[in-house]
Amino acid sequence: MIEIHLMTAEHTYWKETISFAERCSWRAGPFLAKKMQENDFNEWERVCAACVDGEVAGFSTFTERDELSEQYDFTPFIGFVFVDERYRGRRLSERMIQSIFSYAKELGCEKVYIMSGEVGLYEKYGFVKLGDYETIYDSIDQLFVYNIDGENPDWGLLKHLDKLHTTGLGVVRIKRNLSLDAEDVVKWCKDKISSPQAMITRKGKNWYVAAEGMVITVNAQSYTIITAHREKGKR
16 A cells, blocks of 8 residues: 655654665665754655555655755755655655645645756656756756646746747847846846746737846747847836
């Protein structure tokens, strides 16, 4: 029998999960075990345990922050996803992630993030890659986002950030309108569009992205960044 438990320190499987994490084959396991021993979690954060026939077989976490550099505002995160080799193939990772999604929805979260070096894994669960971001370990890793409420108007744009481009005239127009000195205008626009504060709306043939007092216009069919300008009254 498979059971998924979202736990705080008082849970029956808390200590067993600590022991499992300490001796597991993943080098991050002991780090999580220490974090659990110290109960280094806030009130709403949880450790997720996947159990098979009463034995802990995997774990994950749901926390405010993970390995993403603190210069970014994305939150909350699924982290420490691990399943013991003996139990792989039983979709335990998927079950843990789905349980966390349900809990996140109860908390009122609109989006959930995860960082991973895996290619093609978390996309199967509905995650969309936002890009490559700096971690607290001075490395670069992939950042993925999942929309708790399913498809919405901004998802079509976020799912295809890799298709964004602009023209030479677009570069000139954007730099002039924003007094922008960024060398890579497309990357700059991608960063603004994928930021947690961005508000994306679809009107007719275009997406309009409002972020940090600016509006970026993207053609919804060609993914061409047409222009960007400051909102009225914003400098």
